[in-house]
Amino acid sequence: MRHGVKKVxxxxxxxxxxxxxxxxxxxGAACAAAVILAVILISVTGGGKGKLGGGARWxxxxxxxxxxxxxxxxGDMDLAGKAPAWAKYASRIxxxxxxxxVTGIGxxxxxxDFLPEGQRYAMTQVILPESLTEIGDCAFYNCVYLEEVAFxxxxxxxxxxxxxxxxxxxxxxxxxxxxxxxxxxxxFEDCAAMTFAGIPGTVKSLYSAFAGCTNxxxxxxxxxxxxxxxxxxxxxxxxxxxxxxxxxxxxxxxAFWYSGLTELTxxxxxxxLGEGAxxxxxxxxxxxxxxxLSMIPQRFCYGNISLTELTLPEGVQCIGGEAFRECTxxxELTLPEGIREVRDxxxxxxxGAAALSLPESMERIGAFxxxxxxxxxxxxxxxxxxxxxxxFxxxxxxSGVHLHCPQAVIGAGVFEDCMSLSSVYVEESGMDAARAALxxxxxxxxxxLSCDDSCGQD
Numbered sequence: 221m222r223h224g225v226k227k228v229x230x231x232x233x234x235x236x237x238x239x240x241x242x243x244x245x246x247x248g249a250a251c252a253a254a255v256i257l258a259v260i261l262i263s264v265t266g267g268g269k270g271k272l273g274g275g276a277r278w279x280x281x282x283x284x285x286x287x288x289x290x291x292x293x294x295g296d297m298d299l300a301g302k303a304p305a306w307a308k309y310a311s312r313i314x315x316x317x318x319x320x321x322v323t324g325i326g327x328x329x330x331x332x333d334f335l336p337e338g339q340r341y342a343m344t345q346v347i348l349p350e351s352l353t354e355i356g357d358c359a360f361y362n363c364v365y366l367e368e369v370a371f372x373x374x375x376x377x378x379x380x381x382x383x384x385x386x387x388x389x390x391x392x393x394x395x396x397x398x399x400x401x402x403x404x405x406x407x408f409e410d411c412a413a414m415t416f417a418g419i420p421g422t423v424k425s426l427y428s429a430f431a432g433c434t435n436x437x438x439x440x441x442x443x444x445x446x447x448x449x450x451x452x453x454x455x456x457x458x459x460x461x462x463x464x465x466x467x468x469x470x471x472x473x474x475a476f477w478y479s480g481l482t483e484l485t486x487x488x489x490x491x492x493l494g495e496g497a498x499x500x501x502x503x504x505x506x507x508x509x510x511x512x513l514s515m516i517p518q519r520f521c522y523g524n525i526s527l528t529e530l531t532l533p534e535g536v537q538c539i540g541g542e543a544f545r546e547c548t549x550x551x552e553l554t555l556p557e558g559i560r561e562v563r564d565x566x567x568x569x570x571x572g573a574a575a576l577s578l579p580e581s582m583e584r585i586g587a588f589x590x591x592x593x594x595x596x597x598x599x600x601x602x603x604x605x606x607x608x609x610x611x612f613x614x615x616x617x618x619s620g621v622h623l624h625c626p627q628a629v630i631g632a633g634v635f636e637d638c639m640s641l642s643s644v645y646v647e648e649s650g651m652d653a654a655r656a657a658l659x660x661x662x663x664x665x666x667x668x669l670s671c672d673d674s675c676g677q678d
Contacts, residue, residue: 267279267280267281267282267309268280268305268306268308268309270305272288272292272293272294272295273294273295273296273326274292274293274294274295274296274324274326275290275291275292275293275295276288276289276290276291276292276293276294276295276321276322277289277290278294278305278306280306280309280312280313283314284312284313284314284315284342285313285314285315285316285317286306286309286313286315286316286317286343287317287318287319288316288317288318288319288322288325289319289321289322290319290321290322291321291322291323292322292323292324293322293323293324293325293326293354294322294324294325294326294329295326296326296327296328296356297326297327297328297329297331297334302334303334303335304329304330304334307334307335310335310339310340310341310342311339311340311341311342312342313341313342313343314342314343314344314345315343315344315345315346315347316330316343316345316346316347317347318346318347318348318349318352319349320349320350320351321349321351322349322351322352323351323352323353323354323376324352324353324354324355324356325352325354325355325356325359326356326359327356327357327358327359327381328356328357328358328359328361329356329359329360330343330359330360330361330363331358331359331360331361331362332361332362332363332364332387333358333361333362340362340363340364340365341363341365341366342365343363343365343366344365344366344367344368344390345366345367345368345369345370346360346366346368346369346370347370348369348370348371348372348375348377349372349375350372350374350375350376351376352375352376352377353376353377353378353379354377354378354379354380354381355377355379355380355381355384356381356384357381357382357383357384357404358381358382358383358384358386359381359384359385360384360385360388361383361384361385361386361387362386362387362388363385363387363388364387364388364389364390365390366385366388366390366391367390367391367392367413368391368392369385369391369394371395371396371397372397373397374397375397375399376399377396377397377399377400378399378400378401378402379400379401379402379404380396380400380402380403380404380407381404381407382404382405382406382407383404383405383406383407383409384404384407384408385407385408385411386406386407386408386409386410386411387409387410387411388408388411389410389411389412389413390413391408391411391413391414392413392414392415392416393414393415393416393417393418394408394411394414394416394417394418395416395418396418396419396420396423397420398420398421398422399420399422400420400422400423401422401423401424402423403419403423403426403429404427404429405427405428405429406427406428406429406431407429408429408430408433409428409429409430409431409432409433410431410432410433411430411432411433411436412432412433412434412435413435414430414433414435414436415435415436415437415438415458416436416437416438416439417430417433417436417438417439417440418439418440419439419440419441419442419445420442420444421442421443421444421445421465421467422442422444423442423444423445424444424445424446424447425445425446425447425448425449426445426447426448426449426452427449427450427451427452427472428449428450428451428452428454429452430452430453430456431451431452431453431454431455431456432454432455432456433453433455433456434455434456434457434458435458436453436456436458436459437458437459437460438459439453439459439462440463441462441463441464441465441468442465443465443466443467444465444467445465445467445468446467446468446469446470447468447469447470447472448464448468448470448471448472448475449470449472449473449475450472450473450474450475450494451472451473451474451475451477452472452475452476453475453476453479454474454475454476454477454478454479455477455478455479456476456479456480457478457479457480458480459476459479459480459481460480460481460482460503461481461482461483462476462481464485464486464487465487466487466488466489467489468487468489468490469489469490469491469492470490470491470492470493470494471486471490471492471493471494471497471498472494472497473494473495473496473497474494474495474496474497474499475494475497475498476497476498476501477496477497477498477499477500477501478499478500478501479498479501480501480503481498481501481503481504482503482504482505482526483504483505483506483507484498484504484506484507484508485508485509485510486507486508486509486510486511486513486533487510487511488510488511489511490511490513491511491513493513493515493516493517493520494517495517495518495519495520495540496517496518496519496520496522497517497520498520498521498524499519499520499521499522499523499524500522500523500524501521501524502523502524502525502526503526504521504524504526504527505526505527505528505529505549506527506528506529506530507521507527507529507530507531508529508531509531509532509533509534511533512533512534512535513533513535513536514535514536514537514538515536515537515538515540516532516533516536516538516539516540516543517540517543518540518541518542518543518563519540519541519542519543519545520540520543520544521543521544521547522542522543522544522545522546523545523546523547524544524547524549525546525547525548525549526549527544527547527549527550528549528550528551530544530547530550530553532555532556532559534556534558535558536556536558536559537558537559537560537561538559538560538561538562538563539555539559539561539562539563539566540563540566541563541564541565541566541586542564542565542566542568543563543566543567544566544567544570545565545566545567545568545569545570546568546569546570547567547570548569548570548571548572549572550567550570550572550573551572551573551574551575552573552574552575552576553567553570553573553575553576553577553593554575554577555576555577555578555579555582556579557579557580557581558579558581559579559581559582560581560582560583560584561582561583561584561585561586562582562584562585562586562589562590563586563589564586564587564588564589564608565586565587565588565589565591566586566589566590567589567590567593568588568589568590568591568592569591569592570590570592570593571592571593571594572594573593573594573595574594574595574596575595576590576593576595576598578598578599578600578601578604579601580601580602580603581601581603582600582601582603582604583603583604583605583606584604584605584606584608585604585606585607585608585611586608586611587608587609587610587611587631588608588609588610588611588613589608589611590611590612590615591610591611591612591613591614591615592613592614592615593612593615593618594615594616594617595615595617595618596617596618596619596620596640597618597619597620597621597622598612598618598620598621598622599621599622599624600621600622600623600624600625600628601624601625602624602625603625604624604625604628605625605627605628605629606628606629606631607625607628607629607630607631607634608631608634609631609632609633609634610631610632610633610634610636611631611634612634612635612638613633613634613635613636613637613638614636614637614638615635615638615641616637616638616639616640617640618635618638618640618641619640619641619642619643620641620642620643620644620645621635621641621643621644621645622644622645623644623645623646623647624647625647626646626647
């Protein structure tokens with residue numbers, strides 16, 4: 221060292237250069253990280269947009285609104301399982317607004333089953349334009365947070381597809397605009413929170429459309445509806461009353477099965493009832509018919525334990541199997557003239573029935589048709605040709621029977637376990653047919669069938 225000046229070596233210069241480069245590298249790395257973070261934040265919190273297969277466009281903004289605009293429809297979604305472009309924002313969408321000009325929401329457009337497991341669309345509101353004509357199959361399937369669907373008053377909507385709103389468990393009500401002519405199978409099935417449904421008269425038929433809507437308590441059906449099809453209001457436990465339109469022609473299979481109906485009047489234009497139409501309606505107290513019908517279908521009122529008032533329709537000729545099985549509240553059974561057949565187990569287990577009147581027109585009584593009744597006496601008219609196995613089995617208080625049908629074929633055990641039965645009156649010419657079925661029962665009318673199956677003169 222000379223004159224206090226430090227000698228700078230080559231090594232010192234290299235070290236200083238390294239320190240400078242390191243500072244520059246650290247600053248550069250920090251800047252790059254900031255840029256990457258910003259991109260990530262934009263992709264997560266920002267929006268997106270694009271064009272759809274049916275000609276419409278979509279845009280999602282940071283406020284949670286997904287807007288569908290332009291002309292045409294969204295197009296049907298990829299049936300191979302690929303979710304739509306907006307699906308990556310599913311959990312952030314709060315509202316879907318479909319603007320004027322859009323004519324259709326395609327198949328599975330917001331189908332919750334297209335999302336990765338555990339994810340759901342979060343929107344609570346969907347606003348639809350006047351121009352919309354169709355909502356496709358499964359369009360809002362399993363949108364469990366959806367509470368409201370708003371239609372324009374002069375909506376052009378004509379079709380709601382199969383399962384379009386299936387499983388929208390938060391949807392509160394649905395008021396469909398005039399002009400809708402088709403509501404697909406299961407369109408609003410399992411919308412458990414729904415309390416009100418308004419159906420315009422332009423809809424001609426329904427098929428399981430509101431099945432499983434357990435809180436549905438009020439339904440308005442427009443005049444013009446012709447067919448309430450399979451399971452339409454089944455398991456609607458809160459639905460206690462429905463005013464059926466005069467235009468109605470058919471009530472289909474299990475239409476109100478397990479519903480909360482307390483009364484039913486079948487309108488005059490109805491020509492067909494389906495199996496189990498009002499079965500398992502345990503609160504149903506009365507059923508009446510304003511229409512002539514030739515057939516009451518099987519399981520029609522099966523298990524309706526509160527049913528006390530039953531007025532059968534004019535012209536009925538046949539009562540189907542298990543039609544009124546276990547309707548324990550019926551106190552009196554008066555079958556109108558014209559009935560020719562009561563099928564198997566039709567009134568099985570109607571334990572409250574203390575009186576039974578069979579019409580002169582009766583020809584066939586099915587197996588276990590009246591088993592378990594509380595009647596004391598039964599008179600079989602002359603026209604009866606067949607009495608099925610166990611037809612009056614387990615009628616514990618039955619004490620007297622009059623068989624005025626000597627040629628009838630009588631099934632085994634027709635009065636099995638009728639512990640109070642002491643006398644059965646039979647035409648002499650019918651003894652041979654009655655012997656096997658009535659073994660052990662004392663029979664009057666020209667001959668006696670004793671407990672040991674021997675015959676003698678009275």
